[in-house]
Amino acid sequence: MLIDGYGRVVDYLRISVTQRCNFRCKYCMPKTPFSWVPHENLLSYEELFLFVKVAIDEGVKKIRITGGEPLVRKDIDKFIKMISDYAPDIDLALTTNGFFLKHYAKLLKEAGLKRINMSVDTLVPQKAAMLAQRSVLHEVLEGLEEALKAGLKVKINTVALKGINDDELVYLLEFAKERNCEIRYIEYMENTHANDELVGLRASEILDIISKKYTIKEVGKAPNSPSTSYEIDDGYKFGIIDPHKHDFCDSCNRIRLSAEGLLIPCLYFEEALSIKDAIKKGDIAAATEVLRKVLQNKPQKNKWEAAKENEVSNRAFYQTGG
Numbered sequence: 001m002l003i004d005g006y007g008r009v010v011d012y013l014r015i016s017v018t019q020r021c022n023f024r025c026k027y028c029m030p031k032t033p034f035s036w037v038p039h040e041n042l043l044s045y046e047e048l049f050l051f052v053k054v055a056i057d058e059g060v061k062k063i064r065i066t067g068g069e070p071l072v073r074k075d076i077d078k079f080i081k082m083i084s085d086y087a088p089d090i091d092l093a094l095t096t097n098g099f100f101l102k103h104y105a106k107l108l109k110e111a112g113l114k115r116i117n118m119s120v121d122t123l124v125p126q127k128a129a130m131l132a133q134r135s136v137l138h139e140v141l142e143g144l145e146e147a148l149k150a151g152l153k154v155k156i157n158t159v160a161l162k163g164i165n166d167d168e169l170v171y172l173l174e175f176a177k178e179r180n181c182e183i184r185y186i187e188y189m190e191n192t193h194a195n196d197e198l199v200g201l202r203a204s205e206i207l208d209i210i211s212k213k214y215t216i217k218e219v220g221k222a223p224n225s226p227s228t229s230y231e232i233d234d235g236y237k238f239g240i241i242d243p244h245k246h247d248f249c250d251s252c253n254r255i256r257l258s259a260e261g262l263l264i265p266c267l268y269f270e271e272a273l274s275i276k277d278a279i280k281k282g283d284i285a286a287a288t289e290v291l292r293k294v295l296q297n298k299p300q301k302n303k304w305e306a307a308k309e310n311e312v313s314n315r316a317f318y319q320t321g322g
Helices: 045-057 076-086 101-111 125-132 137-150 166-178 203-211 276-280 284-297
Strands: 012-016 062-066 091-096 115-119 153-160 182-187 216-221 227-232 237-241 254-257 262-264
Touching: 012 045, 045 062, 045 076, 045 276, 045 284, 062 076, 076 091, 076 101, 101 115, 101 137, 115 137, 125 137, 137 153, 153 166, 166 182, 166 203, 182 203, 203 216, 203 227, 203 237, 254 284, 262 284, 276 284
Parallel strands: 012 062, 012 254, 062 091, 091 115, 115 153, 153 182, 182 237
Antiparallel strands: 216 227, 227 237, 254 262
């Protein structure tokens, strides 16, 4: 069992298989050049899998594949199959912007993937093009339909932004409900890589907007979930991920592994330790020791709740996944 310095059980590993992304979303990496880390700097799937086996054997029960955009890395379905074959019962999921999903959904399902989280911030093509800085909505929605057709469980993630999609939050909820998908609204997480003109909606503002049409009841958080669940009149449940809330980190059970071998204890902070050399040498004991140190270094809380004016995270989400 993996336990951090505050007694929290860590059983969830998020693996960023690439920093590359075909979008330039304004809340993530709007000015990042279309370049990539040289392939030789990345851990291969086989090397990543060496650590995955350690993590599973030590008690990890849930793995999520992220990026960047994970579907831009070749043969991602083969990596998913490695994990699924080793631990068929593991909760294996992937986060994607959905653009390439129509080509991969069936392959991912056959490889053993169980769930997908995908970003849908708007149903208006012009807004989607403005946020992603390219025309994307048609392909994203096609990808969503293909994922559902393949039998994958889909959650929709929506970053709630003032003056951009605040007028669509109800429509997006109804869009998700019609497809039997859960929607989760995400409070915008301020970071130095984002467009500094963006202003996010807090949970209370999101609820105020939805309550103009629906009666809402708070259901609460599932154990270890970053999302607070709510229910509307007909029983449909949606979530809000609110990192600015004081108790957001209390049950955090996550660590992150980057494509370059950095083990990252917290999404907000930049502190990390590398397992790259140990894994390249096949030294599992040394990689496990790094894992133990990262767990002890895992902070108790992020700083989004208490951040002072002009104090934001330096974390590049495209390097670690969300």
